[in-house]
Amino acid sequence: MPDTLRIDRMPMTRYAELIASTPVILPIGATEQHGPHLPLGTDALCVTAIADLVGAASGALVAPTLNYGSRSVPRSGGGEEFPGTTGLSLNATVTTLMELLDQFADDGARHVCVLSGHYENTAAIHEASFQVTARRADLKVVTVLWPDLLTPETLRKVYPEDLEYPGLDLEHAAFLETSVMMHLYPDLVDLDLAPSAELAAFPPYDVYPTPSGLVPSSGCLAPSTGASADAGKAIITECVTGIASVVTTELGQ
Template sequence: MQTNMMAEMTWVEYLRRLQTEQQTVLLPVGALEQHGYHLPMGTDHFLPTAICKGVAERIPAIVAPPIAYGYKSQPRMGGGNHFPGTTSLDGGTLTLVVRDIIKELGRHGGKKLAVMNGHCENLFFAIEGIDLALRDLRFEGITDLKIVRFDYWDFTTPATLDKCFPDGFPGFALEHAAVLETSMGLHVFPDLVRIDSLVDDPAAVFPPYDVHPARTEWVPPSGVLSPAKGASAEKGKMLFDEYVDRISEALRKEFVETDK
């Protein structure tokens, strides 16, 4: 059986591909977070995992099991942690989970790792986990692990955004459970998208600051920050293909061309 999924391999197959073939390991980092009435709560780890699978068919690479829990949802980018089902980690916990996984990959003999984030709030905790892991590995004498970290949506081109938003792009912060994620869902996991439950509420309007405890009344009751009207499987495929193409190209450049 040929598979790119680490969890489906035997340890012997994994060791051969990791050490002998020097394949890249892809680590999706997501969250379990509400995504409105129409998208599953696993959207933030379903999408990066699917993209990683696509990338692994190009490089090739090994896809590690995703980190399915993320840092606390924030009102201005994820609706907030007050929604039932949103199940979050403290920042320090996420940092240590990322650190420990990377240390294990380094111990296995991995030389190339890509950390793909699918949940905005994870950003700096993932970076801290990477930094701590590399520091600990250096202390253990392991200095040859190279890591590339990114948010997959940063690979969206302006031309694609123009096609997805003919009336203007509202910005990534308000794209929670909106056109981009809904379109991607319709392409990647169509059976889990409750398209009949889409709401057409106006986009959320936030001041340029946060208040603690969170002002939950600022967030639309559905948890969707911007209307998903206009989402389609066609747009989702366009986005997905662009991410796979451009991320594969970036990793090939970092892990192949720069090593020559």
């Protein structure tokens, strides 16, 4: 584990010494299906590891990860119909984040980075951050979805020549997440169970209840063909460097 200032591993006296002068990273993931070859906790596991690495690089405090996130959407996560996918309502996610941001601020925090590993968390994070900072002039919040720090150059470098980056919404349990998990948690990945290459095709709208057969039965929305730990390392390296720079530049650390 990197040398990280983990809030849950320090006494309150140390926390009280640091909180007013040190940015806080609040990671939020999800618990949802990631195909037959990746664990349900993929989003939370990845964002936790990235938060630790960013904390070590930037000197920020790292809060415990929220392992549950906003409800899975069929066109970006497969939806709630898959076993093990356990999502929160938008209101519940917003409320939880608002209460945590308020409590960090009450403790003296002035700078918080909400770091997400789950695409569907975006709306809730933005709403919570807007609501809290609108009434607290003493708090600055930066929100980051960690894959957003990937550059087109890195994506071209790590993706196999015969595989095209499908966009972040379809990169669910596919090449990117599989590679990152192979780098961070190789013992939790079983490539023998990875489905054959397929790219989900969705209409540009949503229907509820979700029509049968709309989402691939594997739960994967794009191919994981060619995924590797080396690709995952390159992805993580760029994202950690970029997020650490954001924390340093925007939150003054």
